[in-house]
Amino acid sequence: MMSGGKKRKVDTEGRQFQEKWTEEFFFILHNAKPICLLCNESILVMKEINIKRHYSTKHATQHSLTGQLRADKIQKLRANIEKQRQMFHKQRTQFDNVVKTSFIVSSKLAKALKPFAEGEFIKECMLEVCGVLCPEKKNEIEKISLSRRTVVRRIEMMANDIKTTLTDRMAGFESFSIALDESTDLSDTAQLAIFIRGIDKEFTVTEELLALQPLKATTTGEDIFNEVQKVCTSFGLLWSKLIGVCTDGAPSMVGLRKGFIGILNEKATEDDLIVLHCIIHQQNLCSKSIRLHNVMNVVVKTINFIRSRGLNHRQFKTFLDEISAEYNDITYYCEVRWMSKGKMLKRFYELRNEIADFMKIKDKPLSELSDPKWICDLAFLVDLTGYLNDLNLKLQKQGQLVNDLYSHLKAFQIKLRLWESQMQSGNSYHFNTLSAYENIAYAQYAEELKLLSEQFSNRFSEHGRMFQFICHSYKM
Template identity: 45%
Template sequence: MKEYNIRRHYETKNHDKYKHLDMTQRLQKVEELKRSLVSQQTMFTKAKSQSEAAVKDSFIVAAEVAKSARPFTEGEFVKNCMIKVCDAVCPEKRQAFLNVSLSRNTVADRVRHLAANLQQQLVRKGKDFIAYSLAVDESTDTSDTAQLSIFIRGVDSSLCVTEEFLGLHSMHGTTLGKDLFEDVSRCVDKMGLPWDKLVGLKTDGAPAMCGQKSGLVGRIREKVQEENVTGELTAYHCIIHQESLCGKALKMEHVMSIITRAVNFIRVKGLNHRQFKSFLAELSSEYGDLPYHTEVRWLSQGKVLERFFELREEICEFMESKGKDTTELRNKKFLCEVAFLCDIMSHLNALNLQLQGRGRVITDMYATVRAFKTKLRLWETQTLQENLSYFPHCQTMKEQVAATIFPTTQFAEKLGILGADFTQRFADFEAQKSRFELLSNPFTADVESA
């Protein structure tokens, strides 16, 4: 401060209060005022640090609430639990826990701040991408509203890969190719991602997605060409979804429909369900219940088949006690088909799980699919030779029925059809075989065409 400003303030405000003090008393008064100032500053600093700690803690709890997809009101429940634990463990810290605000509105506000921060981080990372790809999926929720989800995977110059959820858009009108393109384009522009760095696009295989002219793939290719991009946009149908669709090539829906009717008879009515569980408990069965089969849950079919085969005798006895005809369920040929479908679905489910997870590279995923295609050829040959080493349920049924009843040749044909369907559906991946080999094993790749 300037000296004359201080003098003027002293003469107008404090001269009469301190004019009677001598020099020694003045020095003592100055020291006293300094100590008072330091004490005030310490109090405010302490209060500020406590306040910052309380805010940080509320952000931590809000992040956990959001990650677990719980309602925002859970914050108040968590706070009550923390206070009760504090009273038992460290009652002197009770006020610090009370200062943490976890009301519904506060948690919602914290989650909004976290989401905005994550988006800002993704925008900053996106500026450093030398290439990125998009994964787009459209599905209808329980309120019949179409939800478009968009994921991104980008790589920077240091080969650091970023894989994130880019956006979720509700589509209340039509879901044509132009509608999908508008939402995807709006999301890309909002994130500031350059179109000339887009190198890959993954869709769910719907016509509105993969149409070459009016579909999302065709429109994005036009957009990329407008940006004067010379590189090729590679479009794929989701590899996990295609693997799931391959199972339908077996054309054994008649087997699954009979099993589904039996399961629904037991599970739909509460009384039947309770009595069936009690029946299994009386028999000291290894399993205590039957699971439902849901079409959208791809792995559920294999689980239902496995459980049905293990409980086939118990299910027939229970249904007969209810006056139901079980002729179909006891048919030897039908049970052989159930055993085969159970074995092959367990192999398909294992393949599906191998393809799932974050950070998977397409070369490894396709190598897994190619290995499975080779296994199918091996299993077809072995089945024709009546070698069922990889089909334990089929082995069980073959030991229980006559050799003329067990349709070995029919099952071998099914394996051949399944292998052909894998080849057809993954033709777009086969077209990229040379690129995959360059990345997975550079020493065997053709250098001239790389």
């Protein structure tokens, strides 16, 4: 009987292809397999006896071919094999490029919030342009699939790939925190945005938008908790690793009994969570303490008069175009979009002369635009909201730790105190728009800056010690 040893495996013997087999038997190595140049068949086991048997059995007539004639034929056959390989490689590359282009266009449509059916219109445009600039590429453009169904499928594939990647990354989280924000969209549907920040064993920080969940009925703390729990379960997140929650401070979020935080502490977590009122939201609330309502009321009323009526808006844009104004329109003020106030005021100020002329044409003259005191108030507000927008942008940058946000806030508070002291001494150096005027109400503006500084101190004093502790620990 044969011994019970392991069965011999030929593919583990490491046999190497020998160059002499090309000249003797018309074989070459292609994709790690010996291929016959004469019939394109491959040999499974790379042994000389197998290759020789194939040659003697099927191509014995080639024995008479010797010398240079044999070498020329081998070279010609090898060139044919290489040509076929390049042709297949080119076709594969073209196919990959066509599919990649389809994904790129689908991604652009999704990011721009365009209807998916516009993919076919984009393809028509591409064909027209290609027919003029590069007709030889028109056949490749025609192969790109951009139908509505295809675009939807592409976007679903990309979304699933992103979710899979994010899920794999979150599986290694040692701890994580979430940030929640609930707002209403244009269709009056409440949307709950859930952001996550987690850290793994290598101290790699991941910060992503986890989900955007619609709340089609009520928006109570129980509803918010159910949606967050559903999302965390779908991504395999454990409540035991949750260490902090950041919210917008609404009762449905932070209520101790019926709010999201209260329900979360009761049903899901055992340890005390670090609960923060969103720093960016608090900064926006501080900015609302500015009391120059005489400016805001006139500006908002004027802009609504121009933009809320179609005829007035068209006439205003035509008027700006006729006089070659620097801008072709004015912007709306949206309270939900925090930086729109500063942008609206700046655009109104830069178009103040054009707006005054247009309002006279409409028999709605604005006496405020000829009042030096009101213009100074507007200029002061333009400068101050510009600084607040700069601070907001710094706070919105990704990848920052809480000590970075605290540093931005402390630096801005120091600036406020500096500007207040300068205003008290009659110096408006840091307010470029305001400094162009005379008879500035320095005392009034110093009081506004003082009030704004007090708002920042009051709002951020609650967590100030914790922020300072984190900052000192981070530096150590």
